[in-house]
Amino acid sequence: MERPARLPSGHALWRWLLPWRCLLCGARGADGIDLCADCAAELPRNRSCCARCALPLAAPAALCGECQRRAPPWDAAWAPFRYGWPLDRLESRYKFSADLAAGRVLSRLWQSEPCPLRLPQLLLAVPLHRSRLRRRGYNQALELARPLAHALGVPLHRDALQRRRSTAAQTELDAVARRRNVHGAFALREGVVLPAHVAILDDVMTTGATLAECARVLRRAGVQRVDVWALARAPSPRG
Incomplete structure (x- = not known):
């Protein structure tokens, strides 16, 4: 049988x-x-990009024109993907439609990409204001940071950086309005001691205004090297 x-x-x-x-x-x-x-x-994939801000470039170059004119307040950037089809569809479902399955796919994709930078001593995620966190139910940047930090063996501090006031969504704002919108929006939690090298992570980097404001907070706290990490970089800043 x-x-x-x-x-x-x-x-x-x-x-x-x-x-x-x-x-x-x-x-x-x-x-x-x-x-x-x-x-x-x-x-x-974002193979040809500015070494300072990860802006996608048509041809390899050390720095894009904007970074040559005015260096951002961070040292280097890592964004393994460009924000375009079909990654933008997965990102939109994850961020705005509570599709956690899409988030898991994005997380696995990021973990499969080799980090081109020296690993930091600490990883932070761009925080959400508590009002938006209540509405969304999760911080999309933090949920991407957790498994990535574990895979790379980098410590993650989940609430060292705080968003102390609610801000309008950056999506529909131009570059100048984005900078004004997040000015003074972040602060370091009292009593937190940071190492010399820290990376701040977000899901998508468009103009870099949010990450720049976070980087300034870290600089004022005495951090010597600040890197910015994003899953995806928009092809060109808006505005």
């Missing part, structure tokens, strides 16, 4: 019953995530 096929157990059984499915096209997922190989191949 032929023996019945042996079913997988534990996590393998769960995946046998519910296999990975691409969140973009519905095809079978690949490499243990809900993203198929074809959609993964379309992800816009």
Whole structure:
């Protein structure tokens, strides 16, 4: 008598019953995530970019024109992806539609990219104001930072940096308005002691106004080197 096929157990059984499915096209997922190989191949990686602000460039260059004219208040930037199709679709679902499955895909994608910078002694995530955190239910930057910090072996301080006032959403503002909007919005928690090298992380970097304001707070606290990390960099600043 032929023996019945042996079913997988534990996590393998769960995946046998519910296999990975691409969140973009519905095809079978690949490499243990809900993203198929074809959609993964379309992800816009940020290979040619400014070394200081990670702005995507048409040709390799040490610094973009803006960083040559006026250096940002951080030392270096890492943004492994450009903000474009299809990554922007996953990011929008994660950030604005509470699609945590999309967030898990983005997290895994980031972990698969090698960090080109010297690792910091501490990682911080751009904080949300408590009113927006209550509405959204989670800080999208912090949830990306947790697994990345673990994978890289970098300590993460979840609330060293605080947003002390609520600000308007940056999405519809031009570059000047973005800087004004976040001016003075961040502060360091009282009693926190920071190491010499810190990286501040956000999900998407557009003009860099939010990260710049965070970097200034860290500089005033005595941090010698500040890097900025973002999952994706917008192709060009708005405004």
